Amino acid sequence: MYTQGRYPIIKKSAIAKGVFDFTILCPEIAAAAQAGQFAQVAADGFFLRRPISICDIDKNKGTIRLVFEVRGKGTDKISQISCGDLIDIIAPLGNGFKKIEGGKAICIGGGIGTPPMVGIAKEYGENATAISGFRNSSIAILQDDFKAMGAKTILCTDDGSAGIHGFVTDALKNVLANENADIIYACGPMGMLKAIVDIAEENGIECQVSLEQRMGCGVGACLVCACRTVKDGKEIYSHVCKDGPVFDSKEVVFGE
Amino acid sequence: MSNLKVSVAGVEFKNPIIPASGAFGYGREYEQFYPLSILGGISVKGTTLHRREGNPPPRVAETPSGMLNSVGLQNGGAEKFLNYELPNLATKDTRIIANIAGATVEECAQLAGMMNGTAVDMVELNISCPNVKHGGAAFGTNPVTAAEITAAVRKATDKPLMVKLSPNVTDITEIAKAVEAAGADAVSLINTLLGMRIDIKTGRPILKNNVGGLSGPAVFPIAVRMVWQVYNAVNIPIVGMGGIATAEDVIEMMMAGAKAVQIGAALFSDPFALVKIIEGLNEYCDANGIKNLADITGTVKPW
Numbered sequence A: 001m002y003t004q005g006r007y008p009i010i011k012k013s014a015i016a017k018g019v020f021d022f023t024i025l026c027p028e029i030a031a032a033a034q035a036g037q038f039a040q041v042a043a044d045g046f047f048l049r050r051p052i053s054i055c056d057i058d059k060n061k062g063t064i065r066l067v068f069e070v071r072g073k074g075t076d077k078i079s080q081i082s083c084g085d086l087i088d089i090i091a092p093l094g095n096g097f098k099k100i101e102g103g104k105a106i107c108i109g110g111g112i113g114t115p116p117m118v119g120i121a122k123e124y125g126e127n128a129t130a131i132s133g134f135r136n137s138s139i140a141i142l143q144d145d146f147k148a149m150g151a152k153t154i155l156c157t158d159d160g161s162a163g164i165h166g167f168v169t170d171a172l173k174n175v176l177a178n179e180n181a182d183i184i185y186a187c188g189p190m191g192m193l194k195a196i197v198d199i200a201e202e203n204g205i206e207c208q209v210s211l212e213q214r215m216g217c218g219v220g221a222c223l224v225c226a227c228r229t230v231k232d233g234k235e236i237y238s239h240v241c242k243d244g245p246v247f248d249s250k251e252v253v254f255g256e
Numbered sequence B: 001m002s003n004l005k006v007s008v009a010g011v012e013f014k015n016p017i018i019p020a021s022g023a024f025g026y027g028r029e030y031e032q033f034y035p036l037s038i039l040g041g042i043s044v045k046g047t048t049l050h051r052r053e054g055n056p057p058p059r060v061a062e063t064p065s066g067m068l069n070s071v072g073l074q075n076g077g078a079e080k081f082l083n084y085e086l087p088n089l090a091t092k093d094t095r096i097i098a099n100i101a102g103a104t105v106e107e108c109a110q111l112a113g114m115m116n117g118t119a120v121d122m123v124e125l126n127i128s129c130p131n132v133k134h135g136g137a138a139f140g141t142n143p144v145t146a147a148e149i150t151a152a153v154r155k156a157t158d159k160p161l162m163v164k165l166s167p168n169v170t171d172i173t174e175i176a177k178a179v180e181a182a183g184a185d186a187v188s189l190i191n192t193l194l195g196m197r198i199d200i201k202t203g204r205p206i207l208k209n210n211v212g213g214l215s216g217p218a219v220f221p222i223a224v225r226m227v228w229q230v231y232n233a234v235n236i237p238i239v240g241m242g243g244i245a246t247a248e249d250v251i252e253m254m255m256a257g258a259k260a261v262q263i264g265a266a267l268f269s270d271p272f273a274l275v276k277i278i279e280g281l282n283e284y285c286d287a288n289g290i291k292n293l294a295d296i297t298g299t300v301k302p303w
């Protein structure tokens, strides 16, 4: 069931330069939402809605969190909505991450691909390892959220200005050298996802990735959000909004 | 409450509001928001004889008050439509318009023939898709080929036949007259206008197909103009579309000459657009003492 409505933003903060964290009071959406699903957010004055992952869900309080970076004019407009004002969203959309009960998970976010990792890591708590990669320390977000839920938290930066100097893939290899995991979740640039999927396959670990594509309807009707996938041995275009955004890594066709 | 019923080529619609082909799939998604029975009808996603994967992504680019798409008729093919989608749609208490497209005259005729004896209420022949290399718009931009394909499909189908026209022509009335003469029972217009957007940071077109079809409020005045021109040129009914987003837009399109309308891109901004439009039409009729909405078709008083 999809819900569209205008809901109040009850908390708003800038958690890094150009990165905003909205807490939205929307009990019916929070009740239905799963980690990994997304919202289609209206940007006043723009024709298409902007897809933003649901970062975290608090079913008791009836809230969801959206954490997004200003990337262009639409996200800039959304970032100007004040705390207490209403935000127009359609949610929860798409398929969330699959949870392995009693399992151990590694949740890997690259840059602004990190927010959807919060919700799924929280479901594993101490059994989650959150690996996050950023260009530098000034945009290293959400590390306290991972720590607060008890997850092992590994921060990587491209320039070494915080955490480990290196890529999330290096950190992943290190983690896997010392311990096992039942599933890997990843969201970020395609190149990063491909490298993670290769490592997961070498280690025989199940892997789910969250993909991005430009969207129209966000619900599966217009077919603009195509992504290359394999089904029954045949390559077909699936749709990120309805078949995803979370896909089993074995279904996804990477590369040109 | 006033009467919103309209009739197009002998098919009665409970109201003139029909989601446009390609924007609404087969209704399964938007049914999660409201029951399909409130709609006059549904024009389903363009169906081809065989399954088509469509064009590579990105397939959408935002524009001022609209969007470009380059889906390229991705669909599961005629068999899937008939065996999987149609039986479901047939239970929804709304009119079903089968939108069909093909690469050749024979293919279109065969497809149209497959709809005979099914729950389909009307066939909409798309001779105007700008996103496929063969067929599509190639038929729709020349009156001779438009007439040829219309005649062949007319012969193959026992359903009312509506031909969907392209705006990417110098004179749309020529094509409308040609398909009327060839046996079309109605025309629908407009399909999308060919457009392009470039990412100036990379110097690359945003659409992987380089070009795509423009729709949404940006095209509305062009659509109204074309509907009005065609209304003055042919005697068959017109289903108007292109940029409709509000009940006022529907009234305007009907005054220009449309008997019914289709609505596409507006759904992406507001999934409840169709519900609000139907409510708005009732309010408009009540406020203006209109008993039968159908009476306003073509009532524009040109200077």
Ligand SMILES: Cc1cc2nc3c(=O)[nH]c(=O)nc-3n(C[C@H](O)[C@H](O)[C@H](O)COP(=O)(O)OP(=O)(O)OC[C@H]3O[C@@H](n4cnc5c(N)ncnc54)[C@H](O)[C@@H]3O)c2cc1C
Residues within 6 Å of the ligand: A038, A048, A049, A050, A051, A052, A053, A054, A067, A068, A069, A070, A071, A072, A073, A074, A075, A076, A112, A115, A116, A211, A212, A213, A214, A215, A240, A245, B061, B062
């Ligand atoms: C399922 C999904 C989840 C996402 N989750 C997040 C998130 O949690 N946090 C976050 O910061 N960003 C997220 N994004 C990316 C976000 O949607 C884009 O950054 C945003 O749409 C850019 O809009 P804009 O107006 O600022 O940019 P513009 O470039 O001005 O946008 C122009 C058009 O392109 C589209 N577009 C541009 N970049 C992207 C992109 N990367 N993905 C999809 N559409 C794009 C816009 O939606 C708009 O229609 C997600 C994308 C998807 C598909």
Ligand SMILES: Cc1cc2nc3c(=O)[nH]c(=O)nc-3n(C[C@H](O)[C@H](O)[C@H](O)COP(=O)(O)O)c2cc1C
Residues within 6 Å of the ligand: A216, A222, A223, A224, B020, B021, B022, B023, B045, B046, B047, B069, B071, B073, B099, B126, B129, B164, B190, B191, B192, B214, B215, B216, B217, B219, B241, B242, B243, B244, B262, B263, B264, B265, B266
């Ligand atoms: C994403 C998308 C897909 C479309 N697919 C089809 C199609 O398969 N067949 C067709 O005849 N028209 C198709 N169209 C065109 C619409 O039916 C309609 O003619 C056009 O979008 C103008 O109406 P609008 O401005 O209300 O969207 C498509 C339009 C969009 C936006």
Ligand code: FES
Residues within 6 Å of the ligand: A214, A215, A216, A217, A218, A219, A220, A221, A222, A223, A224, A225, A239, A240, A241, A242
């Ligand atoms: S955005 Fe319309 S199908 Fe995915």
